[in-house]
Amino acid sequence: MQYIVTAADSNGTQTVTDIFDTEPTGYTSPMAVYPVDDTVQVGIFWTTTDGVTFTPAPVSIYTAQYEADIDGILEAFASQRYNDLMHAISYENSTNPTWQAEAQYVIQSRDQMFETLYSIMDAATPDAVPTWEDVQAQLPTLAWPD
Numbered sequence: 001m002q003y004i005v006t007a008a009d010s011n012g013t014q015t016v017t018d019i020f021d022t023e024p025t026g027y028t029s030p031m032a033v034y035p036v037d038d039t040v041q042v043g044i045f046w047t048t049t050d051g052v053t054f055t056p057a058p059v060s061i062y063t064a065q066y067e068a069d070i071d072g073i074l075e076a077f078a079s080q081r082y083n084d085l086m087h088a089i090s091y092e093n094s095t096n097p098t099w100q101a102e103a104q105y106v107i108q109s110r111d112q113m114f115e116t117l118y119s120i121m122d123a124a125t126p127d128a129v130p131t132w133e134d135v136q137a138q139l140p141t142l143a144w145p146d
Contacts, residue, residue, distance in 0.1 A: 018061060062129045063121045069132060070113050070139070077142045078106055085110075105145045112140050 075085045081102065082088035091103035116138055120130055 058126060059121055059124045059129055062124070063117070066117055066121070066132060066135055067114070069136075070117060073139075073142070074106070074110055074113070077109075081144065101145050109140060109142055116140070 071085075078085040078088035082091075085106065088106045089103055091099040092107060094100040094103065117135060120135055120138060124130060
């Protein structure tokens with residue numbers, strides 16, 4: 001189940017501001033959290049479990065989520081050999097050729113992943129947003145250089 005967070009404007013119109021895979025906490029009025037019933041989605045609209053329908057979230061909400069997903073992939077990959085992504089990248093100018101090559105590979109991979117994401121999302125519209133699976137399928141596969 002997904003959850004949407006909405007904010008009300010001065011006219012009381014609710015606009016989707018964020019999307020979560022787990023129930024978020026800490027939101028207070030005029031923001032509200034609604035569980036989305038995947039079985040009751042109507043066209044391009046979100047229908048919550050209590051029957052409230054919202055127009056689609058802006059593409060930027062999805063882009064931000066996908067950016068975080070890519071960050072997670074890069075962190076997990078870099079952590080296979082280094083403490084974290086920034087630690088791996090810090091070896092870009094290392095005098096050790098293996099560490100330097102690995103750092104340059106991580107940097108190039110990061111750039112390719114985000115360039116791919118932004119290219120995909122630039123073509124998206126609120127009623128035709130690619131799923132994370134669609135985006136992920138177009139991202140480069142990560143493998144440490146020999």
